[in-house]
Amino acid sequence: MPDDMTLPKPLNLIAGQWLPAASGDELDVRSPLDGEVFATIAAAQPGDVDAAVKAAREAFDTGGWGALTAAERGRLMLKLSLRILEEAEPLAQLESRDTGKPMKQAHADIAACARYFEFYGGAADKVHGEVIPFMAGYNVQVVREPYGVVACIIPWNYPSQMFARALAPALAVGNSTVLKPAEDACLTCLRLAELAGEVGFPDGAINVVTGRGDVAGRALSEHPGVDFIAFTGSPEVGQMIQIAAAKNYIPCTLELGGKSPQIVFDDADIDAALPFLVGGIIANAGQTCSAGSRVLIQEGVYDKVVAGLKERFEGLEASHLSQEAALGPVISAKQKKRVEAYIDGADAPLIARGTVRDGAPEGGYYVAPALFGPVDPHSKIGQEEVFGPVLCAMTFKDEADAIRIANDTEYGLMASVWSRDGARQQRVAKKLRGGQVYINGFGAGGGIELPFGGVRKSGHGREKGFAALLELSQIKTIINKHD
Ligand code: TXE
Numbered sequence: 001m002p003d004d005m006t007l008p009k010p011l012n013l014i015a016g017q018w019l020p021a022a023s024g025d026e027l028d029v030r031s032p033l034d035g036e037v038f039a040t041i042a043a044a045q046p047g048d049v050d051a052a053v054k055a056a057r058e059a060f061d062t063g064g065w066g067a068l069t070a071a072e073r074g075r076l077m078l079k080l081s082l083r084i085l086e087e088a089e090p091l092a093q094l095e096s097r098d099t100g101k102p103m104k105q106a107h108a109d110i111a112a113c114a115r116y117f118e119f120y121g122g123a124a125d126k127v128h129g130e131v132i133p134f135m136a137g138y139n140v141q142v143v144r145e146p147y148g149v150v151a152c153i154i155p156w157n158y159p160s161q162m163f164a165r166a167l168a169p170a171l172a173v174g175n176s177t178v179l180k181p182a183e184d185a186c187l188t189c190l191r192l193a194e195l196a197g198e199v200g201f202p203d204g205a206i207n208v209v210t211g212r213g214d215v216a217g218r219a220l221s222e223h224p225g226v227d228f229i230a231f232t233g234s235p236e237v238g239q240m241i242q243i244a245a246a247k248n249y250i251p252c253t254l255e256l257g258g259k260s261p262q263i264v265f266d267d268a269d270i271d272a273a274l275p276f277l278v279g280g281i282i283a284n285a286g287q288t289c290s291a292g293s294r295v296l297i298q299e300g301v302y303d304k305v306v307a308g309l310k311e312r313f314e315g316l317e318a319s320h321l322s323q324e325a326a327l328g329p330v331i332s333a334k335q336k337k338r339v340e341a342y343i344d345g346a347d348a349p350l351i352a353r354g355t356v357r358d359g360a361p362e363g364g365y366y367v368a369p370a371l372f373g374p375v376d377p378h379s380k381i382g383q384e385e386v387f388g389p390v391l392c393a394m395t396f397k398d399e400a401d402a403i404r405i406a407n408d409t410e411y412g413l414m415a416s417v418w419s420r421d422g423a424r425q426q427r428v429a430k431k432l433r434g435g436q437v438y439i440n441g442f443g444a445g446g447g448i449e450l451p452f453g454g455v456r457k458s459g460h461g462r463e464k465g466f467a468a469l470l471e472l473s474q475i476k477t478i479i480n481k482h483d
Contacts, residue, residue, distance in 0.1 A: 016203025032100030035363030064202025077121030253461025339388030
């Protein structure tokens with residue numbers, strides 16, 4: 001870790017001003033790499049949140065943000081995208097220290113963050129309405145409008161990507177925003193908001209309140225001045241968000257995680273599949289909503305696939321020492337305890353365990369990856385989201401069995417189908433529950449252009465792609481009787 005790392009201002013951003021919590025409350029930030037406190041952040045209270053929402057409202061109603069044309073908003077977003085790329089190295093270092101990600105992953109996240117602003121910056125002036133033929137003497141326009149103030153409450157697993165995934169489409173269609181990043185990792189979000197100010201975003205377009213979820217997050221989600229909530233996080237908090245949104249009669253999108261299956265049929269190219277089966281759960285130490293945490297394997301190839309997985313798992317090392325490390329620590333002592341409780345209490349045979357590399361700091365939150373199998377699909381570890389580097393191998397007999405097991409959890413977010421049979425690929429993909437299905441690949445939520453989201457306990461609404469622009473805007477029908 002570089003000693004000369006520049007930390008962003010540990011303050012809230014409200015109407016273009018960097019402010020401490022009015023109460024003066026702060027929280028310590030620990031690095032998962034070594035467990036040491038390396039920064040503090042403001043612990044926003046309801047009064048700070050209120051000020052942030054009012055600032056966003058003013059920016060939208062009468063301030064500089066609402067006055068911009070779509071093309072001007074897009075141009076600012078494109079400028080921010082370039083600025084993020086210029087700052088990629090320090091941003092990646094900050095992201096790595098804050099989340100524990102290996103640098104390679106942190107760099108990929110910063111590149112994706114820039115890409116979000118590029119994609120949505122380019123799309124800002126391409127969202128338009130339509131004209132509907134109606135009775136003689138009428139002109140009917142359907143226009144697409146922003147909601148107003150969008151509250152974005154995001155988690156710690158991909159702070160810079162989540163910043164962009166939530167904010168970029170909301171801003172592109174003209175909403176102003178209040179971001180509440182996660183208390184476990186929010187420093188890149190503060191720096192990104194600072195960069196937005198540097199490239200010319202008007203005050204109040206992006207406001208940031210840091211602090212505890214049950215204080216700042218709750219105050220934001222319940223605030224009557226918020227018009228839309230975009231939430232990513234746990235199902236438990238997602239449910240509270242939906243209730244808070246209902247009380248204010250506003251819409252929300254929820255992205256809540258999953259237990260995503262990768263299905264390997266006996267005609268699959270197993271050598272091609274193996275890196276994706278491992279990568280789907282190891283990326284970001286398994287702390288990905290769309291992690292491929294279940295591998296469903298057809299009986300005839302179970303031994304062969306498991307042998308390949310075992311070999312790879314035994315070679316995995318959790319580390320912060322190498323730029324190329326496949327996985328780093330998990331986010332916090334709490335998360336490490338949670339993941340280890342799943343591993344220690346697993347009601348399935350352990351097939352393989354990776355290692356924590358020698359030299360990893362004692363205080364870091366490293367977890368050696370674990371492969372279990374055959375896992376009973378109805379067992380606790382086969383059903384619940386672990387959010388760590390834990391893979392469950394399961395068997396199935398035939399196509400119908402595979403679809404039944406794949407869909408038999410409370411979640412439905414991502415899936416993949418590994419088979420050489422084109423008709424089967426289509427049949428299975430169409431029957432799987434969830435918002436994204438890969439065929440002969442797995443990209444853990446990848447692709448900014450591609451709509452993404454879940455069903456049931458994985459949430460609802462679609463992020464990414466053009467779909468997010470439609471989600472974060474509403475239509476108004478203007479009926480003009482002209483003679
Ligand atoms: O999430 P929380 P946690 C899952 C994953 C993980 C578990 C717990 O299984 O192990 O959730 O993680 C804010 N009102 N996912 O506890 O608490 C909080 O400050 C309003 C999957 O970290 O849901 C943070 O900004 N906001 C997921 C955000 O909600 C509240 C990613 C998410 O935190 C709040 C993260 C409240 N009462 C965890 N309480 C994914 N889908 O990728 C907390 N928050």
